[in-house]
Amino acid sequence: MEVSEVDSNEQAAGSRERMSRGAKGLLFAAVAIQLFHLGLHLMVHLPMVRSYAVQAIAAAMTAAVCYYKSRQESQYRRLWVQLTMAFVIWTVAQVFWAIAASKPGVTDLSFSDMLWLVYAFPMLRVTMYVPNATRRDLAGWFDAAQAYIFFSILIALFFPAPGIISQAISDDVQGLAMLLALVLRYCTTAPGRDRVFFRNLTIYMAVYVAFCILYYAAISHGFAFGSIAELCWTIPFTLFSVLALCTDLSNRGDETEWSYRSTKAQTSYLQGISALGLAIMSMMAAAVLAYHKPVLGGVALAVTFLMFSARMIAREWQLDSLHSRVNHSALHDPLTSVANRTLLQAEITRRLARPAAKAESTAVLFLGLDRFRTLNDCLGHAFGDLLLQRVAVILCESVRKQDLVARYGGDEFVILLDAANACEAAEFGEHILAVLRVPQYLEGRLLHVTASIGLVSGRHDASAGAMLQDAHFAMHHAKKSGRDRVEAFEAEMVRVPRYKLGLETDLRAALEAHEIEVFYQPIFAVDGGEVRGFEALARWTHEKRGSVSPADFIPVAEDTGMILELGAQVMRKACQQCHDWNTRFGTAYTMNVNVSACQFASSNVMELVVSVLQETGLDPRSLKLEVTESVLLTGHSSLQETLARAQKLGIQICLDDFGTGYSSLSYLLSYPFDVVKIDQSFVRHLDKDARKANVVRMLVDLAMNLNKQLVAEGVERPEEIACLRKFGCELMQGFLPSKPLAADVATAFLEAHLDRERKPSLVVEEA
Numbered sequence: 145m146e147v148s149e150v151d152s153n154e155q156a157a158g159s160r161e162r163m164s165r166g167a168k169g170l171l172f173a174a175v176a177i178q179l180f181h182l183g184l185h186l187m188v189h190l191p192m193v194r195s196y197a198v199q200a201i202a203a204a205m206t207a208a209v210c211y212y213k214s215r216q217e218s219q220y221r222r223l224w225v226q227l228t229m230a231f232v233i234w235t236v237a238q239v240f241w242a243i244a245a246s247k248p249g250v251t252d253l254s255f256s257d258m259l260w261l262v263y264a265f266p267m268l269r270v271t272m273y274v275p276n277a278t279r280r281d282l283a284g285w286f287d288a289a290q291a292y293i294f295f296s297i298l299i300a301l302f303f304p305a306p307g308i309i310s311q312a313i314s315d316d317v318q319g320l321a322m323l324l325a326l327v328l329r330y331c332t333t334a335p336g337r338d339r340v341f342f343r344n345l346t347i348y349m350a351v352y353v354a355f356c357i358l359y360y361a362a363i364s365h366g367f368a369f370g371s372i373a374e375l376c377w378t379i380p381f382t383l384f385s386v387l388a389l390c391t392d393l394s395n396r397g398d399e400t401e402w403s404y405r406s407t408k409a410q411t412s413y414l415q416g417i418s419a420l421g422l423a424i425m426s427m428m429a430a431a432v433l434a435y436h437k438p439v440l441g442g443v444a445l446a447v448t449f450l451m452f453s454a455r456m457i458a459r460e461w462q463l464d465s466l467h468s469r470v471n472h473s474a475l476h477d478p479l480t481s482v483a484n485r486t487l488l489q490a491e492i493t494r495r496l497a498r499p500a501a502k503a504e505s506t507a508v509l510f511l512g513l514d515r516f517r518t519l520n521d522c523l524g525h526a527f528g529d530l531l532l533q534r535v536a537v538i539l540c541e542s543v544r545k546q547d548l549v550a551r552y553g554g555d556e557f558v559i560l561l562d563a564a565n566a567c568e569a570a571e572f573g574e575h576i577l578a579v580l581r582v583p584q585y586l587e588g589r590l591l592h593v594t595a596s597i598g599l600v601s602g603r604h605d606a607s608a609g610a611m612l613q614d615a616h617f618a619m620h621h622a623k624k625s626g627r628d629r630v631e632a633f634e635a636e637m638v639r640v641p642r643y644k645l646g647l648e649t650d651l652r653a654a655l656e657a658h659e660i661e662v663f664y665q666p667i668f669a670v671d672g673g674e675v676r677g678f679e680a681l682a683r684w685t686h687e688k689r690g691s692v693s694p695a696d697f698i699p700v701a702e703d704t705g706m707i708l709e710l711g712a713q714v715m716r717k718a719c720q721q722c723h724d725w726n727t728r729f730g731t732a733y734t735m736n737v738n739v740s741a742c743q744f745a746s747s748n749v750m751e752l753v754v755s756v757l758q759e760t761g762l763d764p765r766s767l768k769l770e771v772t773e774s775v776l777l778t779g780h781s782s783l784q785e786t787l788a789r790a791q792k793l794g795i796q797i798c799l800d801d802f803g804t805g806y807s808s809l810s811y812l813l814s815y816p817f818d819v820v821k822i823d824q825s826f827v828r829h830l831d832k833d834a835r836k837a838n839v840v841r842m843l844v845d846l847a848m849n850l851n852k853q854l855v856a857e858g859v860e861r862p863e864e865i866a867c868l869r870k871f872g873c874e875l876m877q878g879f880l881p882s883k884p885l886a887a888d889v890a891t892a893f894l895e896a897h898l899d900r901e902r903k904p905s906l907v908v909e910e911a
Contacts, residue, residue: 157657165215167389170209174385177202181378195374196242202378209230209385217393220341223270227345230266231381233259239378257311261299265320268292270345271329282462286455287419291325293451294426297433297444303406308436312360319353321425327418337393344391348384353378405910423452479529480536483550488558491548492608494560506602507569509559510615511539513574514627515596516555523589529554530586535593542579551872566601566632573597573630581628596622600633604742617641635783647700650686655709660684662717663884666893667855667877670869675897677734677768679877680718681884707742712752714738719760719767721887726766729898736798737766741775747782750789757793763796768819772800774812784815791816798855802843824858824907830861837871844871856892 181198207228241447242257272288296317301308309317326349330342343565355376362373369409408835426448473486483491495506513535519529532555539549539557548560557577561569579596584591598618600611614633622631664678668814684692715737720736743749757764769790775783787797798819799811812820820844830836840856847854856868859878868876884895 163851166212168175170212171386171389174202174209174382174389176203177205178378178382181375185375187727196238196299199374199377200238200242202381203231203235203238206233206381206385209388214386219337220393223273223341224874226266226269230263230270232321233266235265237263254509255313257302258299261295261302261314261318264295264318265292267322267349268295271325273329282458286451286458287325287328287422289774290419290426290448290451291321291423292457293444293448294321294422294429297426297429297448300440300444301429301433308432312326312363314538315356315424316353316360317429319349319356321422323349323353324418324422328422331418331472334890335562340391341393344384344387347387348380351383368698385794395774417453419455423448423455426452440832473750475550477536480533480551482536482540482557483548483889485550485552488548488550488552489562489608489612491560492611495560496606496611502563503602505563505565507564507566508602508615509561509569509573509576509630510552510598510600510612510619511557511559511595512619512623513555514596519591527587531584531593533590534584534586535580538579539576541770542576552612556616558615569599569601569896570630570632573599577628577630589738594628596620597630598622598633599630614638644700647689647697647706648691648706650689651684651697651700651706652704655706656685656711658713660710660713661886662714662721663886664718664721664890665884666882666890667734667875669713670856670865670873670876674901675733675894676875677736678718678722678890679736679770679884680714680738682714683884700742702742705742707740708746711740711743712756715752716756716759717831719756719762721890722766723762725891725894729894730765732763733897734761734796736753736770738772738800739775740772744771744775744783744786745753752785753790753795754793765796768796768798770798770800770821772805775812776815786818791818801857812846812852817852819853821855821857822873827856827858827864827878828860829864829867830867831861837867840873841869841871844873848872 157258177198183193184195184198210224210228210231214221214228217224219493239255240259241256241673267354268288268291271291272285283850295318298309298314298321302311302314323346327344330339332348333339337803347627359373359376362376424845427445430441430445430448430687432441434445475484476482479486492506492508496503513531516528516531519531532551535557536549537558543549543559543561546562550558550560552558559572561572564572571747578595580593580595584593590643596619598615598616598621600615602611614637618631618633621637622629625631661683663681663683665681666675667677667679668674669676682694682698684694684697686692698707701710718735718737722733725731725733743752753767753769756762757767771787790797796818797816798821799817800821801823802820804823804825820843822840826836826840828836830840844854855874855875855877856873857863857877858881859865859868859876862880864878865876865880882893
C-alpha cells in the first residue's frame with residue numbers, strides 16, 4: 145500500500161514535470177512565430193500571402209495554448225474551451241482571407257468578415273462566467289446581453305449589400321465593445337485567481353484594440369500591405385499566449401497569494417464607465433440601423449434602451465441588497481443570528497429615551513450559561529457553538545414580539561423586556577430558567593443546561609451601559625450564590641468590585657513609588673521573653689484611603705500578579721533591616737518573610753532570594769521563608785525542589801497557620817519544615833477552652849518529637865502565655881508581647897529591650 149502511494153506521488157510529480165515542459169515548448173513556439181514574422185517583414189520581400197499565413201499560424205498557436213490550458217486547469221476548462229473556439233474562428237477567417245486574397249479578381253470576402261464578427265461571441269460567453277457565486281450576477285447578465293445585442297446590430301449593419309459600415313469601422317468598434325465587456329467582468333470579479341484570468345484576457349483585448357486601430361490608421365495613410373503594419377495582428381496573440389502560459393491558475397494554494405496581489409483601488413467608477421460606454425455604443429449602432437432600416441432599427445433601439453434601464457435597476461437592487469446584508473451583519477451576531485451588542489445598546493438607549501413611565505417598564509435580563517467553559521473544553525468549540533445556537537433559538541421562542549434577544553459575548557445573552565415591571569421580569573426570568581432546564585439532545589448527547597440571570601429594571605435617568613453593567617454584576621452574583629437562579633441588582637453588589645478596582649489602580653501606583661512600608665512584629669521566647677526574631681508584614685497607608693488593611697490589598701495583589709513585585713520589595717526591605725540590626729546590636733535575629741503561592745509559581749523565586757541576600761549581605765541562616773497551606777495546595781511540581789534548595793543555602797522554612805488546613809499533619813512529613821506556627825484560632829482563649837488546650841499540647845509534643853521549633857501566634861492575654869509555658873512551647877508572637885512596629889519604632893524597642901537584658905549582668909559585676 146505504501147509502495148502504491150509512492151508510485152502515485154512519483155507519477156503526479158512526473159505529470160507536473162511534463163506539463164511544465166509542454167508549457168515551455170508552447171511558449172517557445174509562440175515567441176518564435178512572432179520573431180519569424182518580424183524577420184519576414186524586416187529582411188525578406190515576399191508576397192503578402194506569406195504574412196497572412198503567419199497571422200493564421202499565430203492565431204492557431206494561441207488556440208493551441210488555450211486548449212493546453214483547458215487540459216491543465218480543470219476549474220477553468222469551460223472558459224479555456226470557449227477561448228479556443230474564438231481563436232479557431234479567427235484562424236479560419238484569416239485562412240479564408242488569405243486564400244481569397246491570393247486569387248486574382250476575387251473581391252467577395254464577406255465570409256471571412258462574418259467570421260471575424262462571430263469571433264466575438266465565444267468571448268462574450270466567457271464574460272458571462274460567474275465565479276464561485278451562490279447567486280447569479282443579474283446586472284452582469286444584462287451587461288453581457290447588451291453586448292450580444294450590440295454585436296447583432298453590428299452584423300446587421302455590416303452585411304446588407306452595400307454595407308452600411310466598413311470593415312475597418314466594424315473591426316475597431318467590435319474590439320472596443322469586447323474590451324468594455326471584459327472590463328465589466330474584471331471589475332465585478334472578486335480578488336483571486338478568477339480576477340487574474342480576466343485581467344490577462346482584458347490586457348489581450350486592450351492590446352488587440354490598440355493594434356487594430358493602429359493598423360487601419362496606417363492603411364488609411366497610404367502604407368502598403370507589405371508594410372510593417374501587418375505585425376499588428378500577431379503581437380496581441382503572442383502576448384496572450386505568454387500571459388496564459390506564465391500564469392498558473394491550477395494551484396489552489398495560490399488563491400490567497402493572488403488575493404493579496406490584487407489591486408486595492410476601487411473599480412466601481414471603471415465599471416460604471418464601461419457599462420455606460422457599452423450602452424452608448426449599442427444605442428448609436430441601433431440609431432444608425434434605424435436610419436437605414438426604421439422598423440428593425442427602432443426595435444433594436446428600444447431593446448437596447450430597456451436593457452440598459454434594466455441593468456441600472458438590477459445594479460441598484462444589488463447595492464440595496466448588499467447594504468441590507470452589511471447592516472444586518474453589523475447589527476447581528478454571526479453565530480446565533482440574534483442581535484449583537486451594538487444593536488442591543490442602541491435599542492436600550494431608544495427605549496430609555498421614552499417618557500418616564502415607559503422607560504421604567506424596560507427591564508434587562510443578563511443571562512450566563514453555567515459550566516459552559518467546561519463543556520466547551522471537554523466537547524470542543526464546535527459543540528459549544530451548536531449549544532449557543534440552540535440556546536439562542538430557545539430564548540427567541542420564549543420572548544414576546546416586543547422583546548429583544550441579543551448575544552453579549554461568549555456564553556452570555558441579554559433579553560430586553562418591554563412593558564414589564566420588576567416582578568414580571570423576575571417571573572419571566574424564572575420561566576426562562578425552567579425552559580433551559582429541560583434536557584436537550586444535541587449531537588446525540590443528552591445535556592442538562594442551566595443558567596444564571598441578573599435582572600435590572602430601567603430608570604429614566606439611566607444609560608444603556610449602566611444597565612448592562614448592573615445586570616452583569618447581578619448575573620455574577622447569581623453564579624456565586626449557587627447558579628441556576630435569578631438575582632435582582634442591588635447597589636451593594638458593585639461596592640466591593642468597584643472598591644477592588646480602585647484599590648488595584650492605587651496599589652499599582654504605590655508599588656511604582658515604593659510606598660509600601662514594612663512593619664516588624666517581634667517573636668519572643670516564651671520562657672524569659674527575649675526577642676528571637678521578627679516577622680515582616682506589609683503595610684500601606686494611602687493619602688486618601690488612610691490605612692489599608694492587608695486583608696484588602698494582599699488578595700488584590702495576588703489576583704493581578706502584583707504580588708511578585710510586592711513580595712520582592714518586602715523581602716528586600718526586611719532583609720536589609722535585619723542585617724542592619726544584627727550589625728548594629730551584634731545579635732543574630734532572624735527575619736520571617738511570607739512567600740505566596742504566586743511567588744512559588746514563578747520560576748525565579750529562588751533567584752530573587754539569592755539576589756536579595758547578596759544585595760543586603762544578610763546571613764542566609766537569619767532568613768525564614770513562611771509558607772502557607774495555600775502554597776502547598778497548588779501542587780507545583782518544583783515546590784519541594786525549591787524548598788530543598790533553600791535549606792541547602794541555610795534558609796529555614798516555616799509552615800504558617802498550622803492546624804487550619806485539610807492535610808497539615810501530612811505536610812510535616814512531606815516537606816522539610818524547620819518551624820511550625822500554630823494558628824491564632826487555637827491560641828485565643830486557650831486557658832478557657834479545654835479542647836483547644838488539648839490540641840495545643842498535642843501539637844507541642846508533636847513538634848518536639850519531630851525536632852521542629854514551634855511558634856504560637858495571636859497571643860493577647862497573660863493567661864495564654866502561662867498555658868504555653870506550661871505546655872513547653874518555645875516561641876510566641878502577638879499583640880500582648882508587641883504589635884507590629886515600624887522600622888524606627890522597632891529599632892528603639894530593640895535598644896530598650898537589650899538594655900533591660902544587660903542590666904542584671906551589670907548588677908552582678910558591680911556586686
